[in-house]
Amino acid sequence: MASPRQFRCGRIHETSMSGELKIRVLEDTDLNGVTQLDEKLGGGYRPEVWEHRITYYQRRDPEAPVVAEADGKVVGFMLGEVRSGEFGLEEPTGWIEVIGVDPDYRGQAIGRQLAEHILEHFRERGASTVRTLVDEDSEGIAGFFSALGFEPSTLRPFALKL
């Protein structure tokens, strides 16, 4: 029989039942949910930003971005993809770039479940390393990645203001 994973990227629309948390691949119909959640998290109302970001991921690695759905709405999302050639890293590398979890649903390990799904996808795509960048001021996010097993990398970020 097919594993649940094989059906996962079937991308047939599923909706969560009341109270049930569902982690699934992001779809175009999640644009609104992601935009709303970003707004709730303080990002402001930025539909164009999310239309571009989501279109970017959907055309490159559509099975990577995942959302958490509960009570019929998006309560978490994680965007990322597998890329090669970034910063001289030729091997396929998973990059986690955006994460958001609804504060009303915190404490349900939503971030961890989102990460498990995206990491599984990265493994299937042949990535042996996953990378992300976290602002030093975001201790909560850093703690989240540490709890998942992420360790500080020797690849240090540098920036120059222009």
Next chain:
Amino acid sequence: MSTRKEHIPKSLHNAVVKWRETFLPDYDYLIENWDRFFPNDRRFELCAFRELGMCDEIECGERTGQPKATRACDLPDDAGRHLLGAIKAQASTEFGSIQQHQLTLSRAQDEEEQFWILRMMAEELRHGYQMLHLLSDDDWAKFSDASGAEMVEEILSMRTGSHILGAFNVDFDSFVDNATFCALIDRVGKYQLAMQKVSAYKPMAESMPEMLREEAFHLLAGTVPLRRWMEKAARGSVYITSEDIQKAINKWLPRGLEMFGDERGGGTNVRFGLKPMKNAEAQEQYCKEVESLVAGINMRFIRARLPEISSARAQEILDQIVQERKTVEGIAWEDLIHLPHPHFFRRRGVPAFELAGWEGESFDDVDEYVRHLKQHLPDAYRAGRDFKHYLELLRQVHAGEIELKAAVRAMPDLRRVGGTCPCSKSVRWVVDEPLPAEGTEPGAEAPA
């Protein structure tokens, strides 16, 4: 997750390239400008992708658990005939949609949106190629008298008006159709591909994953422009109104619903292990998904009209307007877009040729119903041959001049062709290859 790249025999590959030069003339422009719009995205390639490591056992139906067929001749007779029909229909839709998009591609106002559609068209060509690969890579003699090359020839010869499924015989009237088609009709395609991923014919199942990945972008090539246009409509754009979008939805959604097949059917596919869901079940899921799409588009309208309100308040307003059908904060029910009743304007399935109104209301008089359709369908569409053909059949059905079954089967058989290019009686798409040199095998060479 990994894929194997394959090509069809050179003569057939060349036929597809020739077809592309005719019906996708902007292909070279797409390739030349690829990096401008899709930097670092994998370059487009005309080839078939087969997913590796997929399930070897039949996943649904009477023979669940038995090994999947890796060759067509191993399929039971009925299942093989059924599957062959599905592959040809799928191939026809892929090539057909390119012909439709090409009609209005140049009318896009936004270069990015136009380029998205152009990429989508190229990927549909690849999807068609994928189906031709299934036809040419196996021996279908058990189920068809036509050779693989003849089947390919027939598919490449089809034009808008002679395709197998109704939605692909409807001309586009404006670039609104390009986006609406992607958002509604490609979404049906997504369901079909997702269901065929469990196919008891393993080459079919292996063909689906990469097509599905590409289809995700095709949906956004429709959804995002529709959302942007709805915001423009909210701001009083002279270029687009919510009524324009509504009428485009009214034009396409009925065709999309019909693409699932008759609501009473689909059991054969499940029994043969070709799909996991019956038609009605898949259609119901699709409707829920389209409801979600429409809600998102409406939210974009409300937020544009009332930029000072919160997301939660916008949701309340949307719910109030839709459920209570009243004007809230100056936004009327008519300002937003809505889904027509699933029986509206149908010509296939359970409600075929019913006089069912946009909200599901019944009409007793054909002329009254025609006036109702006039209110709800785009002007340019009503002036076209598809609508004319539908009205002729509708009148015949209700005058008792044609049986419903015959009307349902009737195609807008305007340009049915077979074997030769429809624009020239002398051109063939598939050109016979010269005899191979001694010691070489015909058709074995992959295209350059």
